[in-house]
Amino acid sequence: xxxxxxxxxQVNVAEGNPLTVKCTxxxxxxxxxxxxxxxxxxxxxxxxxxxxxxxxxxxxxxFEAEFNKSQTSFHLKKPSALVSDSALYFCAVILSMDxxxxxxxxxxxxxxxxx
Amino acid sequence: xxxxMQNPRHLVRRRGQEARLRCSPMKGHSHxxxxxxxxxxxxxxxxxxQKENIIDESGMPKERFSAExxxxxxxxxxxxxxxxxxxxxxxxxxxxxLAGVGETQYFGPGTRLLVL
Numbered sequence: 001x002x003x004x005x006x007x008x009x010q011v012n013v014a015e016g017n018p019l020t021v022k023c024t025x026x027x028x029x030x031x032x033x034x035x036x037x038x039x040x041x042x043x044x045x046x047x048x049x050x051x052x053x054x055x056x057x058x059x060x061x062x063f064e065a066e067f068n069k070s071q072t073s074f075h076l077k078k079p080s081a082l083v084s085d086s087a088l089y090f091c092a093v094i095l096s097m098d099x100x101x102x103x104x105x106x107x108x109x110x111x112x113x114x115x
Numbered sequence: 116x117x118x119x120m121q122n123p124r125h126l127v128r129r130r131g132q133e134a135r136l137r138c139s140p141m142k143g144h145s146h147x148x149x150x151x152x153x154x155x156x157x158x159x160x161x162x163x164x165q166k167e168n169i170i171d172e173s174g175m176p177k178e179r180f181s182a183e184x185x186x187x188x189x190x191x192x193x194x195x196x197x198x199x200x201x202x203x204x205x206x207x208x209x210x211x212x213l214a215g216v217g218e219t220q221y222f223g224p225g226t227r228l229l230v231l
Contacts, residue, residue, distance in 0.1 A: 036158065044150065044160055044208075044220070092158075105222060 002027045004093050006106035013081045013113050021076040021109045023065075023091030032094040033074040035065055038108075039087045047089075050074060061085070081113045117142070119209050119223035127229045134194040134201070136226045140209030146170075147190040148220060149182055152204040164190060197230045204228075 004025045013019045025031055035047040048059025055067045065076045076089060091106040120139040128134050140147050145166050150158040163171040164184040175182065179197075184190040194201055204227045208220040 034158075038220070044148070044158055046158060108220075 002093075002104055004091055004104050004106040006089075006091055006109045008109050009107075010110045010112065013111070015083055015113055015115050016080055019078050019081045019085070019111065019113070021089045021091075021111060023074045023076065023106055025072050025074065025091075025093050025104075027093055027104070033065075033067060034092045034094070035059065035063070035074075035076050036090045036092065037061075037087050038090065044090065047076070083113045083115055086111055086113045119144075119207060119221050121205075121207050121223035121226050123226060124224060125227050125229070127231065128197050129231050130198055131196050134197050134228055134230075136192040136194075136205050136207075136228070138190040138192070138207030138209075138223060140190070140207075141221055144209035144211050144221075146210045146212065147184050148208040148210075149190070149192050150206045150208070152206060152225070158206060161192070194228075197228075199230045202228055202230045 004023065006023055008022060011019065011021055033050040036044040037047050038044050047061070047063050048057050048065055050057045050065065050067045056064060057067065058064045063076055063078050065074050067074050074091060078085065088108050088110055090108045093104045119141055122137050126134055126136070138147060147164045149161040151161055152158050160174040162169060162175045162182045164182060166184055167186055169182070179195045181193045182190065190207065192205060204225045206225045207223045210220045
């Protein structure tokens with residue numbers, strides 16, 4: 001079955017330290033990969049995506065993610081965490097871009113940045 | 116416990132017609148979110164509603180689009196006088212409590228709107 005896994009329910013990082021939020025996928029074909037963030041009392045916001053090309057993708061708020069085909073991973077990273085990065089982060093995969101594409105979501109990871 | 120339900124799954128409209136998209140949240144969920152997905156782009160947040168209230172509509176176009184979540188019945192996303200640029204997949208999600216505070220959103224299968 002097609003699936004997306006975020007193995008950590010919660011990640012705790014001290015402010016100023018690098019952060020990583022993990023995402024792995026199990027799908028057939030070539031996936032299109034996305035990261036979204038949800039702040040308290042708000043809807044999801046798009047952070048970044050990988051469609052094709054360079055495996056290292058840079059997105060909003062200083063975040064980046066690296067597509068690793070051999071490890072089927074798309075981990076979200078930031079070199080120096082801010083307290084304001086505390087939020088829920090969701091990884092998602094789209095299997096194709098035609099009219100019948102499927103959107104598969106990870107369960108989400110709660111990121112807590114401590115001052 | 117049934118998941119988030121959306122209907123119709125596919126909707127075809129001609130320019131100028133109205134489109135009504137319905138979303139029934141999971142049982143026990145009183146918070147609903149609507150998103151639009153455009154080809155090769157990510158989800159774009161449109162509106163966040165709690166029963167009978169709009170919490171955040173910062174992503175909603177100012178004209179032709181409206182949303183409601185009545186005390187009884189599904190949430191409705193209404194698009195008046197549709198144009199071709201409205202063609203997209205519209206996803207609904209629901210959560211038990213306030214978004215982003217440890218509450219997970221659960222997504223419906225989406226409604227694919229095609230405007231001819």
